[in-house]
Amino acid sequence: MVVARSLTIPNPLVLLPKKDLSRLVQHLMQRYTVVGPVAKGGEHAFSAITDPAQLTLDYVSSLLPPKKVLHQPFEVLFSFHQEQGVLEEREPARGQVLFGVHPCDVHAIEILDKAYGHEYPDPYYVNRRQNTLIVAANCTKVGDNCFCQSMGTGPDLQKGYDLLLTDLGSQILVEIGSPAGEDLLQQVPLQPAPRVMLVEKEKRLDEARRKFKKRLNTSGLKELLEDNFRHPIWDELRQDCLACGSCTMVCPTCFCYNVVDKLDLNLKSGQRQREWDSCMLLEYAQVAMGHNFRKDRDARIKQRIYHKLAYYEPQFGTLGCVGCGRCIGTCVKHIDITDIMARLGGE
């Protein structure tokens, strides 16, 4: 697939004075739709901005992951007419820059690239993905629920970005990850960064690394889960979990969807739409004649956890959890995947 841009240049480093950040963004906004973290009721949401000042780059996590601009919560697949069949396909997407994406979410996008970009590539996803540049931002702040460190997906990022920002106080260290990323920097006054800035970057990341409160032991996960399919914890979770689906709706690697035809009142034309679905919901595994393969909540909870930690590996060659902590933060019942694994591991 074309999505993964290859690195042809060794990561060059430049420095951007913080006060010039808005110039960079302004510059990007001329050519692209810039989507970045914007404050929303005490939290943050990735939104298309109209003014660089809207960006709040010191955010910890966003309500929905930036996945939402690539694999959209609602999407029209095509219009149809009962007599004529499929009527139109979508316009090519406008170029967009995902700005300030954290390492965990970049890793999640890489997983989505695997699920959506290979074997019958999903044209809607791929089209948008090809038109999306990623300006990532290393994490120097750590949230209460973050455990990317354990998953090897943060707080710093090695690849998958076009530009990578690290906040060094009054300056921002910018690492270039692709020719397209380099291109983004045209017309912005930059100074080459002395190599010692890498030491400064490491210092800040090390500070961050020491702040993690949550961890998940990833060694032998598959075996641990296989051995504990009947552990009593599942029954406790069955009683606790609300099956509300929130944990999966906010997950950056969840990709399930449902398809619904929306018919116009003329009963002839309409649109086929897809929208995010969730394995935590009762109807998800229900088939004709009312048979349901995962009627019990514990079966669904297991599906979520096993899928992330045991099944992704054979499917996509990587773990399915990037440690962003969103599912923990969103759960009314404080159900915590790191706790579950710790208990299964006998901790």
Add this chain to the structure above:
Amino acid sequence: MINPFKPARALIRGVQKETYDTTTYTLSFEDARVREEFAFQPGQFNMITLFGIGEAPVSISSDPDEGPTFQHTVRHVGNVTKALARLKVGDAVGVRGAYGTGWPMELLRGRNVLIVAGGIGLAPLRPVITQILRQRRDFGRVELLYGARTPADMLYTPQFPRWQEEIKLYQAVDVVPDGYSWEQRVGVVTTLFGEMESQPADTIVLTCGPEIMMKFVVKDLLTRGFLSDQIYVSLERRMSCGVKKCGKCQIGPKFVCRDGPVFAYAELMGLSEGVLGGVAG
């Protein structure tokens, strides 16, 4: 880039009522290019669209060598399948496919074949049977065990005499309602195991039917000495795409739409989430 979600128009060329709630449709693509490019294996399925109502995965029930038309045998149970029941010759539906793994036809060649089907589960197995009939000498002993709820639920009965010329057919029904005469077995399909001649040696088993039926079929066969890699099952799961995207059909690391629907039982038995009474049951 080709859009795997975009159905092509196919016209209904024939409508054959099989039972009170099941119909076989003969279809062909409207567009000549699509028609020519369309190829499938016995056991594969298509996604059938009724625009405005939805899409449903349905097995192809005809023989691949009988192109350029193909058939689907549909039981009318929900929105799409019931709406199909209202269509007639000349009407159009949307079709995309063929998807999924087929039955292991190459593996069957030169071996004995035991087919165990329940209800609508005979539909995806019919192309296997017709392929066998076509080159009967390529296969060893072939037996078909077919169970249905009542005699009225039996599919393809007019074709049975022709089949029986070449293969052995055993039938069973769960119940015989008043007014029906039934000379074959009454009971679940596994009760036919006592009658059949098939033995584990050099035999491949193909089975399709309700999950609960397949569970007992597999269990019984294992105790009779069949090995888990001799038994092939075709699974049903909910599907919204057919191409490994919507996630609905996943069982462990498997996507039923792509890694299946036909699986060797050996592939399933190790899965944590029990399928057909696998180890984790």
Add this chain to the structure above:
Amino acid sequence: MTDKPRVAIYKMSSCAGCQLEFLNLEPVLLDVVGAVELSYFVMARRQNAPGPYDIGFVEGAITCGEEIEKLKRARQECRVLVALGSCACFGGLPSIKNWIPERVVESRVYQNLEVIESTKAYGIDEYVKVDAYLKGCPVDKGELVEFIKGALLGISPHLRPHSVCVECKLRENVCLFVSQGEPCLGAVTTAGCGALCPSRGKVCDGCRGPANDANAESLARSFTEYGLHKSDVIRKFRKFAGLTPEFSKGAEAV
């Protein structure tokens, strides 16, 4: 005269808000009227044609004997009978009084109790078979239109069976419960409203009744952990759908 489906709209104990939603379909009202015959619709027309009807929408809870009779007649004259809104689905707001002795409630409103005759408020399926439920207080217009289209096509419409949280997340709201500690019923309530209340800063009141896998007991336990008094929890669950087994368990869990 026409082969348009004939529709009847019946009113029981209700605020008339759900049937008003038919008239609130302004942008598509004329299309709807073109597609179905609103044969019996007292709020909108003076000449109401007698049954039988193809579809009957019943609005309101059943709170007295006369209504039971009227409902049974409606069942007889309609091929498809639809519970329109939460009152008809599960007793709705009028069912609040079900946990207070009848005479006590009555005496708070009227002096002369002789002329008052009322029973507990029930959803219509307490008395007749119901073919479809359109939940909500009031019903969601989008779902209403989906239902009408489905009826015209002879299919069951796609109505969300799961929790309000799903739609709340799809709209990227800040969760009132986990972020502000406000006791929200969204996690156990049927979606389909587009998470209307949380999207406007107000907790879900559970007006659409229990979702398909509502775990109200667990939510009730959380309510108490967040500092709600037992009586608050009971009031939360005994509001729009207190009679449903799911919400009953919620009320009884603390």
Add this chain to the structure above:
Amino acid sequence: MSSLRVKVDYLARVEGEGALDIRVHNGEIAELKLKIYEPPRFFEGFLVGRKYDEVPGIVSRICGICPASHQLTAIQAIEDAFGIKVSSQTRDLRKLLALSQWIQSHSLHIYMLALPDFLGYESVLTMAADHLPAVQRALKLKRLGNDLTALIGGREVHPVTATVNGFTSLPSKKDLKAIAERLEEARPDALETVKLCASLELPDFSWEAEHVALRSEEGYAINEGRLVSTEGLNIAPWEYRNHIKERHIPHSNALHSYIEGRGSFLVGPLARVNLNYERLSPGAQEAARAVGVNFPDFNPFRGIVARSLELYHSIEESLAIIDRLELAQEDTSYAVRAGQGFAITEAPRGSLYHSYKINEHGIIEKADIVSPTAHNVHNIEEDLRRFVPQVLDLSEEEATLKCETVIRNYDPCISCSAHFLKMRVVRE
């Protein structure tokens, strides 16, 4: 003809269910019964024991046509009990919410419930065939009102955002601007509506009933003010029960509201315009002059004209409010305390009274709600009593229609039956 039987099994095109039975014998009214089929839902009964912050959401369900009125009245009564003074922004938003509902309810009543009577149709559905532009105008106006309600209140039927001391969320400036443009565009439609209503041939029927409405120091009263009347009533909301009572009249089966020492009275658009004409928006007054109508006017049939003027007024005043709104997040905190609170507002159909007694835990101990239609029922019967002699010469069918029209003038909302009494009747 000296005998007449007017029997309406169900009153059509009103909200809620009722019936009418009039028997005239030898020119004398032998029986006059406005029957209410609505079984009581006992709101005042089950509000007791609920928490104050649930009240707006609960009373909303008294009526699906004017839910915002019930909410706002309840909220203001609760604020009265707690001693809360709300910000001017909140007062403006509340007024906007109330006006939006007037727009919606008035266009619903004028075009869909009343107009068919005067133009000779059984319903707007059949009227649409011959008067499509008028019906489309109605749908447009009604949608505008609904959209404004949804914008401020979060939903058109049973809004959700209005709470004690404020709103749970504010509309965006962008959306307000967009709706202001639509309100501006709706002026001609509203003017057409006034013209249409003024052009209707209405029965000549007048008697000086007492007209009652809120009147406030500033502007055309809707959420605040004193209750005044054409006979000199002038009271604050807390004095309501000292002056307005209800009694059960055996012949009628409805509770009759009356003013202590006098009798029935009329609330609603006609009363409001009669008492506050000079406070209508300039455009509305100009429209009145343009079509040549004068107030005070005591012909209840002229209610439809008053309603159309209020429709115009609502659009104009909404525009003025949106224009001055700054919209800032405000502190909406407050303290709960024991007390009793009272509020009267002008719902689309007239004055609406709520009062609550609340204990120190915020639990409701007593609720008293009187809806506009409950106020009017007595007067409707008085109208009928005086009107029936005029129709004695008509055919039974025509007489029936005319009597129904008398009732529909009031746009009665029987669903708001918090205070009605239900008859035990079996419909043949």
